[in-house]
Amino acid sequence: MIETATQGVISGVMMGAIYALIALGLSIVFGVMNVTNFAHGEFVMLSMYLSYVVGTALAWDAVVTPVITVPLLFFFGIITYHLLLHRTLRQMYVVQLAVTVGLQILMRSAALIVWNAQPRALQYSFIQGNFEIGGFTILTSRLVAAVVSLLFIGGIAYFLNKTWAGKAMRAASDDFDAASLMGVNYKRTYALTFGIGSALTAVAGGLLMSFQQTDPVGGIRFGLLSWCVLALAGLGSIPGLVVAGIIVGVAEALTVSFFDPRSRLLAVYAIFILVLWLRPRGLFGRR
Amino acid sequence: MNAKTLTSRRNLFLLGGVLLAALIPLALGKNQYAMVLVTTVLLYAVLATAWNIIGGMAGQLDLAAAAYLGLGAFTTGTLLMRWNITPWLGMIVGGITAAGLAFLIGFPLFGFKIKELWYALSSSALVEVMRVLFLMWDQVGGPTEQYLPAGLSAWYSLRFNNYVPYYYIMLVILIAVLILTTRIRYSKLGYSLLALGEDEDAVEVLGVNSQAAKLKALMIYAFISGVVGGVYACLYGYLHPSFFSTSMSMEVAILGIVGGMGITYGPALAAIVMVSFREFLRANLGGGMEGLYLVVYAVILIVVALYQPRGIAPLLERGIKYIKTYFGELRHGRPADAESR
């Protein structure tokens, strides 16, 4: 029993790092622009599909595909911002929700038409394999994915704290008018923010495709995951996101090991509702 | 125009509409395909109109219609299968159960000043969660579909071999829901909800308990959806966790939004047009275009949300005004503004 638990914790921690990366994209968008992107999970789904397309067309390994999918998602994010979100910023909140819900449904259904409902996977990845440590099996793919995720998270943290563009983003989220007085062009900043948030999902997508598969309805899963991690972490703390991601990852893994493979979603949802109810600010939230 | 005049005029025309709608099966009755289609339209019309209560009036974007419908369906079906309780009773119990679920979800979320966003988010995952729960719940069937028995008599177990009775049941429910929605609109609850949508804090100052109001709206909507779920189970004759369909929930929300949030007849109108359109697509494009209708729905939703956030119905009213003016000009040969002196 202890063995199963430890094995679960190990894989949960690794998955948690990836979840944190996915939630990071959302956190940036939500935190800076106060935009609720209902379709965030679908962005992950889209990036996984794009990885599939690139990987199949060019016979690339899944982990290499972000080279192409990251710029693609970045531009997709910028276009989405200009086409859809820019207009909603001045309207009622419900309008923004409705638009992003519409986007969610649109992406989901379009994926269904283009790729139909059968899940897609890439060829066995070169980072797949395993090694043993003290009687526990570590899956290399998960480990690589976790490390890469943490690297990217660190990179974004650096970007936000040390570069002008990043600081502009943070300033815009804190006090919008003051920031524009200081020369921050809000339209460009917002578009950049959304682009980066989207591009991050492409990194996660490529990593996930090395050992998972994608289907048109996977967006709900990733969406719930992202919001749950975000709610648990609260806004404003990147290390908090990592911790929250790991908590969710471990909870999920343990639920699957001891309970039922189907219940992984329930664990995440339960955490989500509990957090909203008992500590809406999140564990590490600034506000 | 005060509430009284509105109600009586409305009653008159509703009566006319009822008569017309009641005659439809006489025209189409022999054609089972047309009947099931028309019944499906009514089903969505009811769901969308009920959605309006939480969506249009309380301003909460609920994406969990199928959670309540499915729960109502399972309750009704299980009561019939296990204890031979007639679905006439069962659907009421189903509605109450669904309202109970709504309370469980709504209570933690509406209290504590949490932003509407979180309700919408949690509702979008609720359907999937219910689906998984019921997949795991072997006692009520789990992943295996449960078929409803034909039972003592068709009227007792609500299992008819043609669609006409279901049509009438749904029609009655639709009328009841339309009347209910109108009543709520002009009641204290309705005014509170509409005011909430504008400025929640101001409303609180006036002594309105916003949490209670939203919760009430949610529970009413859930109750109706649960009752519809009971009829749904009898219509299709089986129970299965796939009833908890995210697509259906999204469709209902779109119908509510596009139909015109807060306007009583709007969602029903949207249901008629869009569900017919959906079937038209399925029948004629068949082939690889399964998801197309949802793509069209989504685009319509986005366009409506961006350019006409109050939905289609006000557009309709403006259009009618325009037509009136235009024909007024033609008839009297004078410019319209001269007439409206």
Next chain:
Amino acid sequence: MQRKVYQLFLMLIVAAMVLGACTPTPATPAAKKLPAEIVVGVVQPLTGSFAVFGNEGKIGAELAVKHINEAGGIKSMGGLKLKLVVEDAGDNADSAKLATESMISKNHPVAILGLYISRFVMAASEVTDREKVILIADALVPQITQMGRQYLFRPGPNATNHGAMAYQFIKETAKAQNIEIGSLAILNEDSANGRANSLGATEQALIDKFPITTTLEYPYDITDATQIVQQLKQANPDVVIHTPYFNDAIVFGKAFKETGYYPKFIAGAGACGYVDPESIKALGDAAEGISMTFSYNPAKNTPQNKKFVEDYKALKGYIPTEGAGMNYYDAMVLYEALEYSGKNFPDDPLNPDNLRKSFLALDLKTGPAAETYPSPEIKFNALGDNQFPGVVVLQVQNGEPKVVYPPAEAEAQPVFPNPHYK
């Protein structure tokens, strides 16, 4: 102003409802005079989650009708040709029911082939029984023939047959190759089909008092199977009988390779996954050595089957799979019933009750249906099931699916144990 709005509203209700109905005039009762051609309906999931099977089923039916017409149509009715009409059942029971209603209202077929998923078949058979249209079902779940439907027939085997065959295959092959196997694990996705297959295997194992170390169930849309594979590893069975759907088969295939855990043998049941071309492509060498039960034998050495395989391969580029094969012989069974009806009920051969009697009277050992069916005989019992259900086992050998069991139908020797087993 409100008044006008409501008037418009009412007009719209009427208009939209009439428009939405959008159908031709209702059915004229079946005439005793023979029509110009016999309409046969195909209702399969052509879009949505089950589209892979549905599309293949459609092609199987189309080829069958083509062959029947080329060979002279229904000779006992003066060479009457068949006409195929297709409707999309979508991916939920609602659309399946709608599609069936639509099919019958618009085309008045004498029979319908479909619908692959058991609850679709249930929804559709309610309609077909009411309208008295023969439904030839290709779903595997046993219950569909136990619901009292009068006009439902299932020539193919059911899930219990599949599960039992998977077990039998392992048992016989291990014995023939002198390999010891002492324990079994049952693994399935959690649908009715998954459970029915597993039950079939479990029943056989219990009869033999063969130890089952663990039974595991999972949702078919699982994305990460490694934890379940770890659980399997801990239970340490000699062989695993796995009933997947397509996508989860790929997830498991990869998980086995990734974790490095392989039992002595992995036998699939339920005809989905592992050995079809798409799955082999996706899994690469992870698929090697895994077997799967099929309701159709692509290697059967009869003239009709060879013709079918050739034509199908010319169309799709690979040999026919489960869906195509099943619907092909289902259509051939219909052909035989029509011939019988024309001969024995010459006054009213297309009457549904006469057709039904014809189906029940069939005892096919030769002819196009028997030649493409994976057992020597087709004869229906009162419930509509075939009394001689046939199942074959395919195994991936060098990237190709080969029929390896039962010996009478096989084209190659099974490879046992699994090549990845250490």
